[in-house]
Amino acid sequence: MGVLSWLALIATLTVAAGFLRxxxxxTAPRPAKPSGRREAIETCSFAVFLGSGGHTSEAxxxxxxxxxxxxxxxxxxxSEGDTxxxxxxxxxxxAKAAEAPNPRYTFVVIPRARRVHQSLLTTPFxxxxxxxxxxxxxxxxxxxxxxxxxxxLLLNGPGTCFVLCVAAYxxxxxxxxxxxxxxxESFARVRQLSLSGKLLRPLVDRFVVQWPELVKDKxxxxxxxxxx
Amino acid sequence: MHVFVTVGSTRFxxxxxxxxxxxxxxxxxxxxxxxxxxxxxxxxxDASLLRRDADDHWQxxxxxxxxxxxxxxxxxEDYERADLIISHAGSGTIIDVLRLKKPxxxxxxxxxxxxxxxxxxxxxxxxxxxxxxxxxxxxxAIEGLDTSTLxxxxxxxxxxxxxxxxxEMGYYDHSRETGARH
Numbered sequence: 334m335g336v337l338s339w340l341a342l343i344a345t346l347t348v349a350a351g352f353l354r355x356x357x358x359x360t361a362p363r364p365a366k367p368s369g370r371r372e373a374i375e376t377c378s379f380a381v382f383l384g385s386g387g388h389t390s391e392a393x394x395x396x397x398x399x400x401x402x403x404x405x406x407x408x409x410x411x412s413e414g415d416t417x418x419x420x421x422x423x424x425x426x427x428a429k430a431a432e433a434p435n436p437r438y439t440f441v442v443i444p445r446a447r448r449v450h451q452s453l454l455t456t457p458f459x460x461x462x463x464x465x466x467x468x469x470x471x472x473x474x475x476x477x478x479x480x481x482x483x484x485x486l487l488l489n490g491p492g493t494c495f496v497l498c499v500a501a502y503x504x505x506x507x508x509x510x511x512x513x514x515x516x517x518e519s520f521a522r523v524r525q526l527s528l529s530g531k532l533l534r535p536l537v538d539r540f541v542v543q544w545p546e547l548v549k550d551k552x553x554x555x556x557x558x559x560x561x
Numbered sequence: 562m563h564v565f566v567t568v569g570s571t572r573f574x575x576x577x578x579x580x581x582x583x584x585x586x587x588x589x590x591x592x593x594x595x596x597x598x599x600x601x602x603x604x605x606x607d608a609s610l611l612r613r614d615a616d617d618h619w620q621x622x623x624x625x626x627x628x629x630x631x632x633x634x635x636x637x638e639d640y641e642r643a644d645l646i647i648s649h650a651g652s653g654t655i656i657d658v659l660r661l662k663k664p665x666x667x668x669x670x671x672x673x674x675x676x677x678x679x680x681x682x683x684x685x686x687x688x689x690x691x692x693x694x695x696x697x698x699x700x701x702a703i704e705g706l707d708t709s710t711l712x713x714x715x716x717x718x719x720x721x722x723x724x725x726x727x728x729e730m731g732y733y734d735h736s737r738e739t740g741a742r743h
Contacts, residue, residue, distance in 0.1 A: 371731040386570075390653045398719030399726065485730060513729060517722075521652035523680040539729055544684065559715070560722045561656060 354506060359535060380408035380441075380483035380512065382494045383418040391519055392489050393425050394561045401433035408483055409438060410470075412445045412493055439480075441470055446493040463493055467500035472509065486512040488537070489519060490529035498536050518542040520561045563596045564589055565643035567636060569651045572603040573670050575696045576649065581606065581621070581629075584700040590624050592703060598639060599629040645706070647699070650678035655685065659714035665691040666702050690714045 371377070381396055383389040396407075409422045419440060426436045446463040447456045475482045486501055488494040504511035514537040518530045523544045526534070534540050540554050543561070548554040566580050579585060580599055589597065611619040611629065621627035633639070636654075640646060640661050648654050650669040658665045667686070669679035679693075686693035689712035694702035727733075 369731050370733060373732060375732075377730050377732075387651065387653045390656075394717065395722045398721075398723045400723065403732070404726075485726070487726075515726065515729065519652065520656070521678065521681045523684040525677060525680070527677075539725070541725065557721050557725060559718075560725075561717070 351506075358502075358505060376403055376405050377485065378406055378408075378481070378483040379404040379485055379487070380410060381487040382410045382489075382497055383415070383422060384489065384491050384494055385412060385415050385418055387519065387521065388490050389415075389418040389421055391517070391561050392487065393421055395487065395489075395517060397425055397429070398560075401429045401436070404485075405433075406437040406439065408441055408480075410441045410443055410497065413442055414445075443467055443470070443493060443497070446496050460492075460496060463496045464499060467497050468503060471497075471500045471511070472504055472507070475510065482510045483512045485515060487515050487517065488529075488533065489517045490527055492529065494529055495532050498533050502536055513538050515539045516541065517560060518547065520559060522547065562592075562594045562644040563598070563642055564594045564645045564647065565598050565600070565639050566647045567600040567639070567654060568602040568604055568649045569600075569654055570602055570632075571649055571651070571670065572605070573649050573668075574604045574606060575672075576647075576668050576670070576699075577601045577604040577606045577629075579696045579699055580647065581611075581627070585703065586623070586625050586627075588700045588703045592706075594625060594645065597625050597627045598643075599627065600633065600636065600639065601629055601631055603631070645703075645708075647703075650682045650693075652678070652681055655681065655691070659685075659690055660716065662713060664706065664708040664711055666699070666706065667691055667693050668696055668699065669693070671695075685714075688712060 379399070381392050383392050401407075409419070411418045411422075422438075422440070426438055430436050443466045444459065444463045446460040448459070451459065471482055474480065482504065486497065488498060498514060501511050501514055514533075516530065516533045516537040516539065518526060518541065520543045522530065522542070524546055526542075526547060534553065541560070542548060542554055542556050543559050545556045548556050566576070568576060577599060580597075586597075606629075608619055611621050613619050617631040619629040621629070637657070640658055640663060643663060645664050645666070646658050647666045647668065648658065650667050655665070655667060667682040669682055682691065682693045685691050689710070691711065692702055692706060
């Protein structure tokens with residue numbers, strides 16, 4: 334066999350192994366028990382994507398419910414140019430400073446996967462750029478002793494959050510540390526999942542909806558009533 | 562009594578135009594409202610009968626004293642001042658207004674392509690927390706509104722999400738052993 338045939342064989346095997354790994358990850362039942370038990374005083378690093386507008390409002394309402402002494406440090410991931418979301422997060426942090434006096438939080442800015450009204454033709458390029466930034470933050474950075482990967486990532490849409498999810502998933506695929514992925518569907522979705530909900534549903538560790546009609550598979554979807 | 566109309570950051574020409582029409586102004590007056598504020602966002606409307614007294618600010622003289630303007634950084638004070646709020650179907654507006662326990666009539670914008678917003682207002686109207694109407698039926702909706710029959714909206718309960726995340730991350734002390742996956 335020539336060198337080329339060997340290379341082709343290796344490439345095929347690699348692709349097949351990768352595919353198999355992905356299939357196992359997607360079909361394996363999720364762990365019945367979540368992460369290992371933690372003591373009440375232990376901390377947990379936390380990240381949330383603020384998807385602007387209503388997504389940001391709902392995400393920050395959810396974050397406001399958390400114990401800020403426990404979930405530190407906090408990372409707010411925002412889209413490029415979304416100063417309003419940044420401002421709202423700072424407002425929440427200062428309001429919460431009363432109960433957790435040493436706020437430890439940072440912002441990470443990711444290029445938008447797709448701008449409103451952007452043509453579908455150019456979307457793959459901006460989405461790729463967005464993915465590179467997310468992979469940089471979740472995979473490459475932590476490997477180079479930059480800030481470690483957060484232990485949990487909260488997502489609630491729209492588009493760019495899919496990119497973050499894919500980047501986090503890549504870590505899982507490579508066997509690296511990856512955040513627990515929690516998706517909360519918007520309170521506004523009563524009968525139909527949003528596009529980001531549909532995309533993220535098979536990938537996340539917890540898929541939570543706020544209206545019981547949206548629970549299609551009790552092993553995968555959960556509803557605990559209104560969370561916002 | 563004061564009524565506040567809001568379209569948020571959207572454009573909703575038909576609603577703004579309808580609110581400024583005689584049938585709506587008449588019914589509001591009859592129901593005891595004396596002042597009306599309209600936050601019109603990016604909407605276009607017929608300003609020929611209005612007095613423009615600043616950039617993006619108009620007044621309308623008459624029995625019902627009316628002010629129209631485009632944006633403000635926060636609408637909280639406007640919600641608090643109002644005895645009735647008429648709004649587009651944005652979920653943020655709906656939650657904010659209902660948490661302030663204000664009577665709310667929601668008009669979903671039929672020109673939005675992905676009109677999932679009507680899902681939320683229909684569901685909440687079904688539970689009695691608000692009234693849902695259309696642009697054309699707005700006068701009847703105001704006429705027929707009996708605020709005493711509206712069902713109070715529950716206050717924010719942060720424990721649900723807090724417990725969900727604590728449980729997922731292994732803090733059992735504050736979590737309940739319930740939920741679909743346990």
